Amino acid sequence: MKPQNQRRNTILFLIVTAGVLILITAAGMLLKDQAVQTNFARKNLAPSREFLFGTDWMGRDMFARTLAGLSLSIRIGLLTAAVSALIALILGTACAVLGRAADAVISWWIDLMMGIPHILLVMLISIACGRGFTGVVAGVALSHWTSLARVIRGEVLQLREAPYILTASKLGVSKMQIVKNHMIPHLLPQFVTGLILLFPHAILHESSITFLGFGLSSEQPAIGVILSESMRYLTTGRWWLALFPGLSLVCVVMLFALLGERVAKLLNPASAHE
């Protein structure tokens, strides 16, 4: 029997996970119209073969709604995580490169942001930006960059003083060459891992503020909206309205977290040869 190749298995796992997530996103976008279709002839149906997740009090197919909601969440997550990571990259590098004063100011700012409870900050920014899609995106994007910025700052600081980089510049290697050959290969793994691990946070925070009513408006098929509406019907025994959307949200978040963990393992030089 051939020995198990950890690296190949990991790559296979990554492809499958990414595939599932892309599939959910695409399916949700296709099912968007079906998700808002009402039909009072089939309201409040329990899960069956025809309606996998049941239907709600307006006869909307919960399976389509859940997929549409997840798709929306993933897309918002992608956008906010990308913006957040970009802010982190710029501020983290600025910290390390622009000197002591800039470092002190930005580090203080990071500490301040981290000191405020996340959900509170997201809510405040979201309300300030007028709720809705813009509010949610701004809120999540502007509050999630702190820890990644700190990681990047540390990494760049350490790299700048690394003997192999000092030696290279003494040997007449140009600044651009040093950034390209020495800095980026060290920074990229940290950055990519940080970026992917931002998704689950972004998605969860997006759903939670929507659930609390400070996020997306209620006509959009978002997971947060679905969950908050279903709360009213839970007491009347319609368990499926909350259970399936909630479960699938947890699954998606866990998939992203696993994806990030595996990517980190694959890219980290300390474990890359395992």
Added chain:
Amino acid sequence: MILQAEHLTFSYRRRKQECILQDYSLSITSGERVGLRAPSGRGKTTLCRLLAGYEKPQQGKVLLNGKALSSFRGVCPVQMVWQHPETVVDPLLQLGVTLNEAGKPEERLLKELHIEEGWLKRYPSELSGGELQRFCLARALHPDTRFLLCDEITAMLDLVTQAQIWNFLLEEGKQRDLGMLIVSHDDALLQKVCTRIETLP
């Protein structure tokens, strides 16, 4: 050519009161091999870093032929070989890439330093300290190098390899008329290879 350190005073940022070097002067001319001896923690490595331009002295200056060392562009004519070779090579790059970064070294150097062809494709974690040190030497002996600062470069090697490397360096130094600063705890070694021995206060 002459490398001069004039009235150097240096202290590390965290410990402003204790100066590690105070008003220290030293000069090395081409062809000279100056030994440097001092107990641990007296600033031997710091002196090397100052002379090679890795640190700036608080007072005093480092001059090469009367011009400030920092005014030289491109490859610095003063190269330092470090005590710990594993910190001076990028762990994510193959050694061939690291070696050729500042231009391809001469074939002759690789042969005389016993660097094998196959090592060029390996990563630093796959070679031993002594093997890495040979790469660092080959890189530091760039054609433009005029002064070589050797900071305990053979402290972790066995005697045979040590002898091999020093024989090579002496020969190379004579041929190219290099000036050298040799830091070591090993008195016998300094007696053998140096033309003059200095002690740090």
